[in-house]
Amino acid sequence: MAELKVSGITFAYEETPVLKDVNVELHEHELVSILGASGCGKTTLFHIISGLHKPRQGKVMLNGKDITGCPGQISYMMQKDLLLPYRTIQDNVSLPLVLKGESKRKAREKVSLYFEEFGLEGTQKKYPRQLSGGMRQRAALLRTYMFSRDVALLDEPFSALDTLTKSEMHRWYLDVMDKIHLSTLFITHDIDEAILLSDRIYLLTGKPGRVTEEIIIKEPKPRKREFNLTEEFLGYKRRILERL
């Protein structure tokens, strides 16, 4: 059963065409990457899927329901962590619940169950600026997860991190994903990251951007740490580099 089905999306900012006939599907418990060069329209596509922008043409369907141009249905973690500087981490993370009408106390209780899982123990009462980049990212991820357990859009969640923190986050993320079974659509321009984490990869290229290739990564999950040193991994990488 397809959870999220994005079909025939065409979009332009005023007269600049950005996306042309983009089709993307996300099935249950899948992690699918959208890989493309800077400026090819990845963030724009996410804004459309999340309902923040209305496409010129095309449809966004979630579990068979048309949600084109309706925000508030899908979890969306933006390119920056966008933690509110004046709210503690627990209140940042519980914001989606509070917005849905839950009381502050109840929301805090609910989110507190996940702090350990997300490597955030002890940060409940801290403010975002007191956290490291990796922790802020994890907090933003947890907030995204608290919004909905269905489908999450993650826009380059790890790109601002240094290489070491990044690979640590990858390991942690694969671990967590194994437990929480989210369906995730994931933007990146890091080829290694895409191959390491994804079940499938869409290549978005050109101007206006379109999906030119779909690559299925057959390596079973949970993936071993050494996967990115194997011959298969390099094979995928070679194939992607040829198409980009």
Add this chain to the structure above:
Amino acid sequence: MKRKLPNITSKLLPVADVFLLLMIWQTASSAGVIPGFLLPSPLEVSAAFAEDFPLLMDNARVTLLEAFIGLAAGILIGFVTAVLMDCFEWLYRAVYPLIVLTQTVPTVAIAPLLVLWFGYEMLPKVILIVIVTFFPITVSLLDGFRASDKDTISLLRSMGASKAQIFRYVKFPGALGAFFASLRISVSYAVVGAVISEWLGGFSGLGVYMTRVKKAFSFDKMFAVIFLISAISLILMWGVNVLQKVSMPWEEEDR
């Protein structure tokens, strides 16, 4: 970069400055450099302050009450105006120039008119204070609202937040810093505004006291009341700082 002074020292420094100035002044007066009828010495001023203390306090209470009511009304009106102008672009374009215009009218010029229209009681004073305080409040809040991060607003929209929720969770807390900066200015405007309007007509208050002692050529009492007004403004500004610390705990330097 300059070496940062220890906290205590940097706080005591202005106090030491004022003290030194008073010493020099006292010495000059005692030595007869400054004629006493033009500028009384600090000791004479203190004596006058002590002598008229109950009277000064009674009048200060009136002035403070006017300042508080005026400031509260100014904040309320400023807040509502800023929120409305943030919501409706056409209102912003229509009203903003008008608000700027009210600031070009000299306070001292309209105060007597207000007395003529509204009498010698509290109302004209409160109105004057509202006129001088609501402007900095409105402008700072409005700028604060408008400077809120577009991406953060998009994020909240993607979570299905309503306009009111976006205001409450993004725009309002984001504007607090600017609000307190303008409140610091506004409290001293409010006190000075109250005194000025009392000059021009009233039965009690520090401004009325001032006109009385001026007519009696009691310069020592004149200075006593001037110092009292400065002290009140300083204490109120300090109060705003405390309020800001309490309501913006995330600004605390506790890395």
